[in-house]
Amino acid sequence: MVRETVETFLAGLRGRDEVAYVREFASPVVATVIARMLGIPDKGQQLFQEWSRSLLALADPSAEGNGLQKVLS
Secondary structure (H helix, E strand, O other), X not given: OHHHHHHHHHHHHOOOOOOOHHHHXXXXXXXXXXXXXXXXXXXHHHHHHHHHHHHHHHOOOOOOOOHHHHHHO
């Protein structure tokens, strides 16, 4: 399942000169694998990826509008 997920995302990136590795490959692959392991249906995986990005942004000091900084302020 992991290999299939990686291959699917790599296929979508082939032929491109530049790729935002974390945003376009690493994060979606990890979120998709976790969603599949949790039994989230394909139609719910996009929402799960959005939630994952939002949660990660809380602790990312470089993220615009960093949520964790707002909480600690």
